[in-house]
Amino acid sequence: MPKHNRLSLAAHLIQRLPRRLHEPLLSRLFCSQVRFAGTANVRIQKLSIDEVRMSLANQRRVRNHIGGVHAAAMALLAESASGCMVGMNLPDHKLPLIKTLKVDYRRRANGGLRAIATLTQEQRRAMLEQEKGEALIEVTMLDDTGSEPIRCEMHWAWVSKHQ
Known part of the structure; x- marks a missing residue:
């Protein structure tokens, strides 16, 4: 920890x-801290320094016009999982900032979604040791069939809160 x-x-x-x-x-x-995630009803299954697992059910509040999870809700889930991964590893005196959110929509999602975010040992070490830095956080997004409807890159940075 x-x-x-x-x-x-x-x-x-x-x-x-x-x-x-x-x-x-x-x-x-x-969800008490990230209210938009609460509105979408994002759920956390695992929250550790090694892995973050979140899910989003295909509920009416997040559906698009064709009955799938809305593109913005998919991006919210990926950003939430990657942000929690950074948040679990960054000391409190550093501020996490999303720099780039890239989402490639490959196919329609079937059912709900699961996001799995991880860090490398080098990324974790950098977050602990460097006052300022950046990391590309890997997030795997799977739908209820086990397919990967989107690919995403979440580029995070951090700076000291006391600059």
């Missing part, structure tokens, strides 16, 4: 509770 990181501490404490409470409490924690 990174030093002085309130998000990773909160996730660690929640994960000490019974397993059935993990998803609702992690999701409530995240």
Whole structure:
């Protein structure tokens, strides 16, 4: 767990509770800070320094005109997962900033979506050691059939909050 990181501490404490409470409490924690994710009903299945897993059900509030998850909701899920991955690893005295959000829509999504974000050891080390830096966060997006309807690149940066 990174030093002085309130998000990773909160996730660690929640994960000490019974397993059935993990998803609702992690999701409530995240959505209380990222209100748009709360509006879309983004859910967190896993929140650790190694991996973030989130999901978005194909519900009426996020559907497009053809019955699938709206393109903007897909991008929200990818940005949320990558942002949490950065947030779990960045010390609190550093500020995460999204620089580039690139989403390639490859095919229509079937059902809901799952996002899996990860970091390399080098990226994690840079976030801990460098006052200022950048990282391209890998996010895999899968629909209910296990297909990858979109490919995304989330380019994050960080700076010291006390500049």
